[in-house]
Amino acid sequence: MNLKLQLLCDAPEAVALVQRYWAVDAAGQYREKVSDLLPFRAFTRPAQITQYVREQCRVFDLNQACPRCGEPVRITSRSAARPSPQRSSRPCERCAGKIEQAMREARAQAEKTLADSLQAYMKARPSGTVDYAAVTDDIALLLIALHEALEPAMAQGTFGSAECRALAPKHVGHFIRRLYQAGVLLEEPSQAQRGTYFLKDGQLRVKDSQRVYALMPGIPPGQLRAVLAAYHQRSFNDAPRLFDLWLDYAEADCMAYFEAQCILYAHQLYDDEHAEVRSALRGGLEHYCVAQMWSAICRVVRDAASLANRTYYDRAKASATLPGKLRRYLERARREAFELKGCTRPEVQPPGALGMVFQDLFGIDENTTGTMVWATFAHRSEEWMATGEPTSWMAARRLMVRALQSDMPFATLERFAQTLKAGVALEAAIDEVLARLPAAGA
Ligand SMILES: [Zn+2]
Numbered sequence: 001m002n003l004k005l006q007l008l009c010d011a012p013e014a015v016a017l018v019q020r021y022w023a024v025d026a027a028g029q030y031r032e033k034v035s036d037l038l039p040f041r042a043f044t045r046p047a048q049i050t051q052y053v054r055e056q057c058r059v060f061d062l063n064q065a066c067p068r069c070g071e072p073v074r075i076t077s078r079s080a081a082r083p084s085p086q087r088s089s090r091p092c093e094r095c096a097g098k099i100e101q102a103m104r105e106a107r108a109q110a111e112k113t114l115a116d117s118l119q120a121y122m123k124a125r126p127s128g129t130v131d132y133a134a135v136t137d138d139i140a141l142l143l144i145a146l147h148e149a150l151e152p153a154m155a156q157g158t159f160g161s162a163e164c165r166a167l168a169p170k171h172v173g174h175f176i177r178r179l180y181q182a183g184v185l186l187e188e189p190s191q192a193q194r195g196t197y198f199l200k201d202g203q204l205r206v207k208d209s210q211r212v213y214a215l216m217p218g219i220p221p222g223q224l225r226a227v228l229a230a231y232h233q234r235s236f237n238d239a240p241r242l243f244d245l246w247l248d249y250a251e252a253d254c255m256a257y258f259e260a261q262c263i264l265y266a267h268q269l270y271d272d273e274h275a276e277v278r279s280a281l282r283g284g285l286e287h288y289c290v291a292q293m294w295s296a297i298c299r300v301v302r303d304a305a306s307l308a309n310r311t312y313y314d315r316a317k318a319s320a321t322l323p324g325k326l327r328r329y330l331e332r333a334r335r336e337a338f339e340l341k342g343c344t345r346p347e348v349q350p351p352g353a354l355g356m357v358f359q360d361l362f363g364i365d366e367n368t369t370g371t372m373v374w375a376t377f378a379h380r381s382e383e384w385m386a387t388g389e390p391t392s393w394m395a396a397r398r399l400m401v402r403a404l405q406s407d408m409p410f411a412t413l414e415r416f417a418q419t420l421k422a423g424v425a426l427e428a429a430i431d432e433v434l435a436r437l438p439a440a441g442a
Pocket of ligand 1: 067068071
C-alpha cells in the first residue's frame with residue numbers, strides 16, 4: 001500500500017485514530033482490524049469508526065493514477081486501496097469536476113441549440129387563416145371524421161396525434177399528415193410533452209406520435225359545428241380525391257387485418273416487403289372490396305405459414321414470399337374472374353370514425369367493391385362520368401346528377417312524366433327536361 005493522508009483535524013486523539021486506521025505493515029496489510037480501534041469516545045460499532053475517520057481525513061492512493069492527469073486518486077475505504085501501481089478506472093476529483101463542468105456546458109449548449117431550432121421551426125410554420133368553406137371534399141370528409149374521433153377535444157383547442165386513434169383502424173398518422181399538408185392543422189410544439197422534439201446529428205427530429213395539433217385559425221369561436229354541418233350539405237363531387245381518400249382508408253383497414261394475421265402466424269416482414277403488400281392491396285382495392293381482400297390476406301398468410309414447415313424453408317424465407325403470393329393471387333382472381341369470398345369484419349377491428357362517415361354519407365363500407373365505390377363518387381358529378389357510354393345513357397345520368405345537385409328530384413321526375421305523357425319520345429324528353437334544369441355548377 002502507498003497511501004497519502006491529508007488530515008482535516010488537529011485534535012491529537014482524532015489524529016492518532018486516523019493514523020492507526022490507515023496504518024499498514026511491511027506486508028501491505030492493515031495493522032489493526034477496525035473493531036480493534038474500539039472503544040473510541042462513545043462509538044460502539046466499527047461502522048461509526050469508519051464514518052468518523054472518513055470525515056477527519058482525505059486519503060489518496062499513490063498506486064492509482066488518474067487516467068487523465070496522472071495524479072493519485074482519492075479513496076474512501078480500505079478495500080479501495082491497491083497493492084501495486086496501476087491506472088485508475090476513474091478520474092481524480094479535479095478531473096471529475098472538470099468533466100462534470102464540461103458535460104454541464106455541453107448540456108446547456110444542446111438545450112440552447114434545441115430551443116433555437118425549435119424557435120426557427122415554429123416561426124417557419126404556416127400562418128394566416130383558412131377558408132374552411134373552400135377546403136376540398138376529401139379534407140372536409142376527414143375533418144368531419146376527426147371531429148367525431150376526438151369529440152370534444154377538437155372544439156376545445158389542441159389534441160395529440162395519439163388521441164386520434166379512433167379515426168381509422170391503422171395509418172392514423174397518414175390521415176393526420178394529409179390534413180396537415182392541406183393546411184388545416186397547425187402544429188403546436190409548445191403544447192407537446194418534453195422530449196417530443198430533439199436534435200440528432202444537428203438536425204431537429206420529432207416523435208410523430210407525440211405531436212400536438214390545433215385547427216388553423218379561420219373558424220369563429222363556437223362555429224365549428226356549423227362549419228361541419230355545412231360540410232354535410234356538400235354535393236361531394238370531387239370523385240378523384242374522394243376515391244383516393246377511400247383507397248387510403250381501405251388500405252389501412254386491410255393492413256390492420258394483415259398485421260394481425262402476421263402476428264397470429266409469427267410472420268415478420270421488412271419495411272420494403274410491407275410496402276409491397278400495401279401496393280398490392282391498393283391495386284386490388286380498385287376492383288375488390290375490403291372484405292374480399294381480408295379473405296385473400298387470410299389465404300396467403302396461411303399458405304406462407306405452411307411453407308415455413310417444409311424442408312429448405314424457414315420462417316423468414318416463408319414470410320418473404322407473402323407480397324408476391326398476394327399479388328399473384330389477386331392477379332389470378334382477376335384474370336380467371338373467380339369470385340373472391342368476403343370475410344366478416346373482425347370484432348377487434350372497428351371501422352373507425354372515417355369508416356363510419358363513408359358509410360353514413362355514401363353508404364359504402366368493407367363490402368362495397370372498389371368499382372362500386374368509384375361509381376358512387378363519379379355519379380355525383382358530370383365531370384367524372386364514364387366516357388364511352390351511349391349518348392342517351394350519359395344524358396340520363398346527367399339528368400339525375402343535375403336533378404339531385406339542384407335539389408329538385410321530385411319536380412324533375414314530375415316534369416319528365418308530363419313530357420312523356422305529352423307524347424315526346426324518351427330520349428327527346430330527357431333532353432328537354434335537362435335543358436330546363438340549372439346548368440352544372442350554377
Ligand atoms: Zn486527474
